Every structure is written in C-alpha cells, then in structure tokens.
Amino acid sequence: MLSQIAQPAAAIEQDDFSALDPQRWRIETQDPAGSAVYVEQQRLIMDTRAGMTVWLDRPLRGAYRIEFLRQVLVAGQANDRLSDMNLFWGAHEPDLPDGHLRLARRNGVLEAYDNMASWYVGMGGNGNSTTRFRWYDGSGERHLLGEHLQPDYLLEAGRIYRIRVEVSADKTAYWVDDRLMFQQALDGRSTDGYFGFRSVWSRQAISRFRVIEI
Template identity: 45%
Template sequence: MKESKFSLFIILLLLFSCQNSKKEGNEKEVISNQEAEIIFESNFSQPLDLKTWKVEMDSNPQSEVFTEDGKLIMDTEGGVTVWLDLELEGNYEISYKRKVVLDSGRNDRLSDLNQFWAASDPTQIGMFNRSGKFESYDDMHLYYVGFGGNYNSTTRFRKYYLGEKPVLGEFLEAPYLLEANRDYLIKTICKDGKVSFWVDEILFFEYEDPEPLEKGYFGFRSTWSRHEISDLVVRKLQPTI
C-alpha cells in the first residue's frame, strides 16, 4: 500500500514538472518575439507618407485613404490596396490592430478585413501599378486572406501563383467571421517556409508551403467598407534551430 502511494506521488510530481516546463517554454517564446528586431513600425500619427505607402484604389469619388487620430483609415466604395513599400524576406512577423467600422458612414459595410503579403509581380506591369480592382491582382504571386469576405459570409486563405489561386483554407461560420466595431489584433508569421495567420492570438490558418514565397510586399486590402488600422509592427524572426 505504501509503495502504491509512493508511486502515485512520483507520477503527480512528474506531471507537475512537465506542466511547469511547458509554461516556461511558452513564456520564453513570447519574450523572444517581443525582443525580435523591429524592421518597421508606424503609429500613423503623421499624414500618409506616399513614399512609404503606395495606394491602389478603384477610381471613385466616394473613396479616400488617410490618417487620423493615430489610425490609417480606408473608407472606400470600391477596392483598395495600401502597400507598404518595403520588400520583406526570410522570417518575419507582421502585427497590427484593425476594426471594421459600422455606423452611419457612406461606405460602412461589415465585410472584407483582407490583406496581401509576400507579394511580387512576375509580369511587366510592375508593383504598385494596378487599379485597386480585386481581379487586377490575379496574375501576381502572393498570399491572401479575406477575413469576412462576401458580405461577411466567408473567411478564406489563398496562394496566388502562376495564374492560379487555390483556396488553402476556408471558414463559413463564427467565430471566424467579423464582428462590427471590434478591435482585432491581426498577426501574420512567415517562418522557415511556413506561413500562419492569427486573429486575437487564435490561429486561423497555417500552411507549410512546398514552394514558399520567400520575399515580397505586404498590403492592407479591402473593398466597399470603412476600416481603422493602428499599431503596425514588422519584426524579423530568427530561424528555428
């Protein structure tokens, strides 16, 4: 009987040690990300610098992109992409806060918290020369997430490559659809050939790409809606040892 109690004590001790070990490991990972080298950051406190940001917007008098109160505002009736003119490569993390505003604005619609990343242009058109219409990007190479697309009925992850854009992941129900006027923390990670997309620290999509897009540009994307974006940080990540 004593031996049985002793064995149980040893098992419980081992389980406790393993749990503590996992917690310490997770804490170290968070600290590591916080201390990663910052490549770029913006609090959007200044007027939009068109040398840093390239705006491709469907021609429409009811659309505008600007900064206000520490936020990048995309208030558009048609399609829009706001590119960061900084080519990213290797391992990196992009994080920012974003809200789809639904109030009394002329373009307010709960839809399309979208983004492009690792984007490059294999054609003669060249980067930052498209109309802002969604179909104008079909011949580019990039990753794309459409969070709450199609009137907030779908959330999809695609890879555009060689004229194809297969759906690599899809959700059709909450909690993977948008909530109006909610501040989301959006995080995108490219590391060791694997890409992942996170919302409020919840993993939405992860893909280990056999032919990863190793470098390219990041852009905020949307259509017919009003978005507020803040606290953009791009960090360089170290490869997994």
Template identity: 35%
Template structure:
C-alpha cells in the first residue's frame, strides 16, 4: 500500500490530517507582515485581502515540519484600484534564514524588499502577469544575490500566467525529496531535491499588487 501511494502523481496525493487552517474571519493573529510600503492587509468575511504599493511578505507564524501540503485559493484583483496590477502571486515554503541563530525567518524583521529574502533557504514560486512576464519556481540556497533557476522551471506561456479576478487553487508540496506546485489539480512544477528543506515557514509574497486568499489550510501528507 505504501509503495502504491509513493507511485501516485503529486497532484493525486490526498492530504491527510489538517494541521493548521485559517478561515480569515478572526483577524491576522496567525500572520506577520513585512512590507516596504503603506500596505493594507485585512482578514474579513472569509477572505485575506492584500493591497500593497510595494513588496510585501506575509509570514504564517507556526513552524512547519514535512511532509505537508499547503492549500489555498488565490486571485489577483483587477477592479480599478491603484495597485490592481495583476502582476504576481508568489509564495515561500519550508523557509529558514541562514543568518538566524535558530534558522527561524521570524528572528529578523525584513523591509519587504525582494533582495532581503536572498539569505533564505526556501522553495519559492512566482506566478506572473502583465509587467511580470514569467512564472517560476526556485530553490533558494541562502546566499545573497543567488536565486538558482532551472530552465524547466521558467515558464513564459500565457496559460501559465495570471488571469484577472479568477480564483485558482494552489497546493505547495514538501514531501521529503519530492517538491511540487499544483495549480487547479495539475502539476505546474515538480522537482526531486537530494537535500530537501524539511522544516520552515510559509509566506505569501507579492509586489505592487492587490491579491486575495481564501480557504487556507496545511495538511499532513
């Protein structure tokens, strides 16, 4: 039975026990904001709303231990607002900080500027649109100025980009050596990591954009 489960495609691996969830009806108690500008972040009526003029990362406070799946629905808002750019929906997962004594990303408060996150050891996905013309997955190695990118993890096709105002479901997977991003049930990126990041934090990331998130949960695989 275990061998059969291991052979399943990443998108088919069902999550198990839910470890954490947020229904976004009780504020931001489970999150910490790092923002480069005067961002507006609110959790109400089941939706996390992030409206920011510059770079922003919103860290989920609990430390995560794999194997896990992180699930949520997200959309890029285009409703005429000043930051409704439909430019990027990004995330870090299993993130640790190479410069922190205990490795925790929460040990330091960053400015929200993208370069401040180079010292992380983490998986990263960025889904682009409009001015951001690529969709990418990276494995950060904890060194300033280094964001390794495999050619197969750099997407330019229109189908891989954002659509304004459309909810889509993301699943970020850290399952031992198997790392993946699943979008609406189809594997967008996958990799086999010989030295996987098994423990760390999850963070939502965007820049000069307006995005919304709902139905957030983290489950054991």
C-alpha cells in the first residue's frame, strides 16, 4: 500500500500585488500628504514620511503562518531611510470579542496603538540601532520580550528579507531568512486578531504575501 503524500497547505489569504485592493488592505497614516501606498512590479510599496500601518482586513485565528518578502529601499528618494521594518500580529481591541480591531480608526502615530493588544516586532528601529519584540497588553504597556543590538540582527539597505511569523497553540515566533529571531510562549495571551505592516519614515517593498493554516 502506497503511503499518502502530504499535500502543501492551501493559502487562506494571499496577494501577488498586481493591484492594490482597498477591500483587503486598510491604511492608517500619520502624514497623508507626504506618504503613499501603491503597487509597482507586483510589490506593495509603503512610502511614508511618518508613521504608517497597512492592515490586512480580516482577523486571523487558530494556528497560522504569515510569509512574505520585504525590502527597505534606499535610493535617494524623499522618504528613504534605513529603519523600521516593523509589523503587528494578533492585534485586537481588548473590549471587543473574537479578535476584532477597529480598522482605519487610528492615525498612524505609534502611541495611538497603545490601547490595543498585539504582538509586535520592530526590526531596525530607532535609526537601525535596535531589533525588538514586544507584547502590547491593551492598557498602554509595551512589554519588552526580546532585543537584539548586534549588526547582523539589523537592516541592510536593499536586501530582500524572507519573513515568517508563526502562531501555534502555545507559542509564537518570528523568523528572518530561516533564522529564528524571537520565540515566546503565549501564557494565555491571544494571537487571534489582525496583521499589519508597520513603518516610520521609510520606503519599503513587500511581495509574495500569503497566510496558511498550520
């Protein structure tokens, strides 16, 4: 009897960025006049002069993996700066059930997110001097769960990074180019909620986005 061959997991969400779908992506930006979100060569471009979050407009629940490519562009354009390849996942309002978030409600300023609960990684933050992993508890506290300051944990201009976020029943993890950078036991904290690309004053390109169940 032949053994069954495991089939690759089907994507529950994916985007090749052939066009910007406003029903799929919701934008919160601190400086609308100096910032833009658009697609170019099958990449989502976040070109921001200040704080910006681009949310996937659906909650993710259970065990899942988020995968994409991401690049910080530094080529002399107005908002180019090697910093802040950041993201949220499992973001939700503490006062709403089932991992819901009030999208397009905040103004893109980082402090505006202090009253939501979320996991957060800021890679190359503070002018590319820190890479940090935090838990936002919904009461204004951003709990530091991990930190890397070494150069090989910071950003390189133009490098295309392969990012993976994993959520299981008991832990969550953040991977870069198959390197585990952070891992944390949930300890009762929820991972149900929304995923968002986050940045501050930079120009970044994102491609090959998908979410699969695990």
